Amino acid sequence: MQQLDPARQPTWGKMSVQHMIEHYAGDAVRNASGRLKMDRIITPPEKLGSMREFLMSERPFKENTRNSLMGEEPGNLHFNTVQAAIGALQQELIFFFEAFARDPQLVTRNPFFGDLNFEQNVQLLYKHALHHLRQFGVEPLNV
Template sequence: MKKSILHSDHRQELLDRVAELQAGDQAHWGSMRVEEMLAHAREVAAAVLKSPKPEKKANIKQLLGKYYFFYFKKEFPKLVKGPKRFDMKGKVSQDEFLEEKQGLIDALQAFGGISHQLQGFHPFFGPLNHQEWGILVWKHTDHHLRQFGV
């Protein structure tokens, strides 16, 4: 079974790892500070929770990328650029570590209480279904926690 934020044990694994983060932790790759990473992961999770039903269909490139990512790729690749709206570089103060840490915890916990099917359009993969969003959020969060050694 692929790990998913929708599965309580998998979600708890991520929550336990978030709890290990400390202010001032250094990234093993990339240029985000730990509080920027927390804000980034929180923003992405929150966007997934409220994303609207997709209005477009996937193109062939998106279908192939989605198939590869969900069935063959175990981890997010390092240093991949995401949409600008989720770029938190320089937008989060180091003093906001505890607030951002709790914000990510709250966002991840919210997946345990959703009563709707996740849906939405991903810029690289196209439309994703409920299960695919669950896997994607888990992989994305795992990627950033590994970035900071937890």
Template sequence: MASIFDKNDNNLIISRINALTPETQPLWGKMNVGQMLSHCQAPIDVAFGDAKLRSNFVFLLLGRIFKKKILAAPKFKKNSMTEPSFIRTDAYDFEKTKTELIARITRFADEGTACIKIDKHPFFGKMTFEEWDNLQWKHLNHHLKQFGV
């Protein structure tokens, strides 16, 4: 599997983002391209410790049960459940939001695992850097495929 921490793999993701335009339409789902670019920043902000998610015992219990299944799957399923705070319905400036996402993705390659500031995912519990890598890569790849890049 590709790695968000690897500069070449990281550049591949960024080149796919750069292939998007404000007119790019989704192949499935409800988000437009600007919403998707903003949505993709949310789980990165959690990993960087810049956003906090509330969790509870039930979510942690379910998350730990599903963690291995999600991380072992080759890709995310279409129309999977979304953390409610990650849902985007507003209008976003395409260029600004694209630049913000690229800056976050670049940080993975520039800083390596040091950019991950939390070791306990709000739903999946304790996670290794490899698990964070897997989760971030799959999430970005999923949404870029959603928009055909």
């Protein structure tokens, strides 16, 4: 994400590079670490099993996957620069790994995939990062 040109346009979706980084740090990583607490699981209980199966698979998120917790348009930016957003992302990732180092049995609630342990959160963050990198035309090697 650090190497993306901030002016690069997405191949799909409405987020700018900075919106994407802020979303990933502020929503995805904060939720995975437990800093952004979600009380509700919006996925119906009968579908959670198939959602978890998808999560742990190598199947990617589809382009333009709709997040019902986000608006149709990207929100206001929280940082003045992409570099500042990257700095916030780095801090959130540090907090994530520290939270699970302090409590390896920690489980955090994701509104779509339910209660997740460390391994499941890492898989979700990985899958989510690949999704957004592809949004900006980056195809990671060996994926």
